[in-house]
Amino acid sequence: KAILEKFNDSVFVVPMRILDKEPDSKESFQARMALFFEETLEALIENHLLLSVSCKQQQKMETITNHQAQFVKYIKKAKEKEFVRNKLDVEMISGFLMDRLLNQVQYADMIKDFSGCDLFNDKEYRQQWCKSNMDLFFNGILN
Numbered sequence: 722k723a724i725l726e727k728f729n730d731s732v733f734v735v736p737m738r739i740l741d742k743e744p745d746s747k748e749s750f751q752a753r754m755a756l757f758f759e760e761t762l763e764a765l766i767e768n769h770l771l772l773s774v775s776c777k778q779q780q781k782m783e784t785i786t787n788h789q790a791q792f793v794k795y796i797k798k799a800k801e802k803e804f805v806r807n808k809l810d811v812e813m814i815s816g817f818l819m820d821r822l823l824n825q826v827q828y829a830d831m832i833k834d835f836s837g838c839d840l841f842n843d844k845e846y847r848q849q850w851c852k853s854n855m856d857l858f859f860n861g862i863l864n
Contacts (some may be wrong), residue, residue: 736760
């Protein structure tokens with residue numbers, strides 16, 4: 722239990738700070754979202770062993786709940802300012818993005834075995850992965 726207590730809000734200090742300021746333009750929203758996504762991935766990588774233990778113990782991860790709450794709040798503010806589509810389900814999309822991050826970190830070894838992509842040691846791969854996910858998030862898959 723003491724080990725799991727180390728997986729707390731301090732893990733996400735940097736990503737959360739990125740969302741402290743409300744977006745003032747669509748461009749700033751996109752830039753902050755991309756940076757938030759990258760920094761959240763870095764925080765999860767740095768704490769991947771704690772994350773793994775926490776998931777295996779099926780602990781309620783209050784720190785991820787707090788992270789998600791601030792993330793949802795930020796997207797809602799962008800929605801109010803019409804930077805994102807009105808029909809967007811904010812909770813669903815924030816969950817989708819967090820799933821992407823958590824799964825990538827949790828299954829990093831399997832992904833490396835399958836594809837050769839090394840999330841933990843290849844910074845270029847991480848940057849490309851984040852960029853591709855943000856492209857999907859902002860632009861979808863349709864032409």
